[in-house]
Amino acid sequence: MASANESGPAPESPTAKILAVTELCKCYGETVAVDRITFQVGRGEIVGLLGPNGAGKTSTINMILGVLAPDSGSIRIEGLDLAAHRSRALERTNFAAVYAPLPGNLTVSQNLRIFGLIYGVEDLTERIAASLEQFDLVRFRDVRCGALSSGEQTRVSLAKAMLNSPRLLLLDEPTASLDPAAARDIRAGIRESATQGGRGVLWTSHNMYEAEAVCDRVLFLFRGKILLEGGPQALLEEHGMATLEELFIAVAREPLTLEGR
Amino acid sequence: MLRGRPMAAIALRYFYLLRGSPARVVPLFAWVCIDIVLWGFMSRYLNSVAAAGFNFIPALLGAVLLWDFLIRIMQGVTMAFMEDVWSRNFLNVFASPLSVSEYLGGLVLSSIATSAVGLLVMLLLATTVFGLSFFAYGVALAQFLLTLFLFGIALGVFACAVVLRLGPAAEWFIWPIPALISPFAGVFYPLSTLPGWMRLFSHLLPPAYVFEGVRRVVSGGAVSTAALTWAASLAGIYLVLACWFFARVYRHAVRTGLIARYSAESLS
Numbered sequence: 001m002a003s004a005n006e007s008g009p010a011p012e013s014p015t016a017k018i019l020a021v022t023e024l025c026k027c028y029g030e031t032v033a034v035d036r037i038t039f040q041v042g043r044g045e046i047v048g049l050l051g052p053n054g055a056g057k058t059s060t061i062n063m064i065l066g067v068l069a070p071d072s073g074s075i076r077i078e079g080l081d082l083a084a085h086r087s088r089a090l091e092r093t094n095f096a097a098v099y100a101p102l103p104g105n106l107t108v109s110q111n112l113r114i115f116g117l118i119y120g121v122e123d124l125t126e127r128i129a130a131s132l133e134q135f136d137l138v139r140f141r142d143v144r145c146g147a148l149s150s151g152e153q154t155r156v157s158l159a160k161a162m163l164n165s166p167r168l169l170l171l172d173e174p175t176a177s178l179d180p181a182a183a184r185d186i187r188a189g190i191r192e193s194a195t196q197g198g199r200g201v202l203w204t205s206h207n208m209y210e211a212e213a214v215c216d217r218v219l220f221l222f223r224g225k226i227l228l229e230g231g232p233q234a235l236l237e238e239h240g241m242a243t244l245e246e247l248f249i250a251v252a253r254e255p256l257t258l259e260g261r
Numbered sequence: 262m263l264r265g266r267p268m269a270a271i272a273l274r275y276f277y278l279l280r281g282s283p284a285r286v287v288p289l290f291a292w293v294c295i296d297i298v299l300w301g302f303m304s305r306y307l308n309s310v311a312a313a314g315f316n317f318i319p320a321l322l323g324a325v326l327l328w329d330f331l332i333r334i335m336q337g338v339t340m341a342f343m344e345d346v347w348s349r350n351f352l353n354v355f356a357s358p359l360s361v362s363e364y365l366g367g368l369v370l371s372s373i374a375t376s377a378v379g380l381l382v383m384l385l386l387a388t389t390v391f392g393l394s395f396f397a398y399g400v401a402l403a404q405f406l407l408t409l410f411l412f413g414i415a416l417g418v419f420a421c422a423v424v425l426r427l428g429p430a431a432e433w434f435i436w437p438i439p440a441l442i443s444p445f446a447g448v449f450y451p452l453s454t455l456p457g458w459m460r461l462f463s464h465l466l467p468p469a470y471v472f473e474g475v476r477r478v479v480s481g482g483a484v485s486t487a488a489l490t491w492a493a494s495l496a497g498i499y500l501v502l503a504c505w506f507f508a509r510v511y512r513h514a515v516r517t518g519l520i521a522r523y524s525a526e527s528l529s
Contacts, residue, residue, distance in 0.1 A: 028517075028518065058521075059518070062356075062518065062521045065352075065356035066355075066356060066515070067352060067355050067356045067515060067518075067520045067521045068515060068518045068520070068521055069512075069515045069516045086358075087358040087359075087360055088358070090356070090357060090358040091358040095356060097352070099352075100352040100353055100356075101349075102350075102353060103274075103344075103348035103350050103353075104348065105278060105281075105282075105348060106274070106277055106278070107277075110274075110277045113270075113273070114270045114273060114274045114277075115270075115353070115357070117266045117267060117269060117270035117273065118266075118267045118270045118354075118357045118358065118359050119357060119358060120264070120266060120267070120358065144281075160353075
């Protein structure tokens with residue numbers, strides 16, 4: 001949440017990155033969770049944040065969402081410094097994560113209305129109707145979210161994440177609970193919205209085939225550091241690997257051999 | 262600047278929950294009804310055995326009604342907050358553009374709506390069954406209600422901060438807070454009944470001035486405007502301190518990562 005007293009113009013420019021993370025650092029006691037990482041997400045770009053469990057992916061996303069304060073470094077969303085203009089930066093952002101389902105004691109449409117109001121969505125009733133249509137949730141509009149299957153709940157979270165047409169979309173394993181057909185449709189929808197809407201997407205996944213298919217660029221995180229960064233194909237060629245999964249396993253098992261490359 | 266729509270969203274969320282759940286609606290008036298009935302008959306009985314000339318209905322039943330109003334205000338804030346705790350909704354709420362003050366504003370709006378229900382039911386019951394008239398308190402009634410409202414909100418915000426800091430299990434610390442305060446507030450007896458050390462604490466509690474004022478009005482005396490103004494000011498100071506405490510606890514939770522991993526209760 002943000003300080004209510006925020007002012008000053010949004011320093012937007014057509015060439016500015018949607019997300020610019022600079023020298024971001026977070027420690028929990030002696031444990032370094034995120035170690036001076038720097039990266040950007042451009043307009044219309046989907047960036048994969050990959051890495052083994054405990055690599056620092058969720059800590060990074062939490063810092064971009066403003067629910068975890070970095071020890072040092074900066075986060076700018078469409079040029080707005082998150083630390084100084086938190087409400088305005090987060091109005092342009094949204095997220096979906098498997099570990100953050102919407103309240104199960106409210107219906108799908110109630111949840112969307114509440115978060116639509118919080119995010120300041122204009123023409124909310126029409127937006128909700130469009131989101132229900134887009135994510136095939138029309139028949140569930142008056143069903144409590146807790147009564148939905150995990151895949152349906154994931155679609156509700158995605159509908160909420162797209163409700164404010166965010167400039168920056170953060171997705172933490174968004175297709176983990178979806179069947180292959182639904183996952184493919186969701187991937188295609190997000191791909192299309194990034195390309196046509198000029199949206200920047202930061203996507204974490206343990207499904208390397210998905211990352212290879214969807215991401216324009218991937219970042220491999222290991223122990224809080226970015227070990228590798230580049231387009232999926234370029235990285236595979238550079239490291240002589242056939243698939244992103246092989247590369248992932250190599251990063252997880254032998255990070256030191258890759259660190260120097 | 263506080264924005265109305267995000268605050269309305271928090272209140273609307275609670276309205277949706279109430280609309281779909283009798284288990285949430287009934288407590289809004291059930292316990293206060295029991296209190297009014299119990300203390301209404303108690304007041305009648307005391308009127309019948311005590312010396313003529315003193316009416317216990319406005320003195321005792323009226324005080325119970327005002328005390329229940331304060332409790333409803335406090336619980337209105339904490340219940341709306343606990344809904345986010347119980348539904349594990351912190352990440353969705355706190356990762357949104359909502360500001361701390363807007364979130365607290367939404368909790369207060371929820372509390373105003375729910376406590377108004379309790380107050381209306383209590384007034385209806387106390388007036389129609391036991392003949393309590395709030396007109397007996399005169400213009401001081403507005404100051405009584407304002408002071409109790411501000412202090413109830415302050416207690417509610419403080420309680421939310423305690424739960425945010427200590428985790429979901431800490432809700433058992435916050436529900437008895439009014440019961441802990443009531444002996445010092447002099448709801449049922451004059452402060453002169455208390456020993457000196459307890460009266461020291463009473464002077465720090467805004468409700469103590471309200472209930473002294475109630476007894477003074479009922480016994481035909483004049484209420485000290487200065488005392489009631491001080492009580493309202495004191496309640497306002499507590500409200501500011503409670504909001505400051507909540508903001509401080511929130512910043513700690515963001516710094517340590519507790520917001521994102523709230524179900525862990527502690528990260529140490």
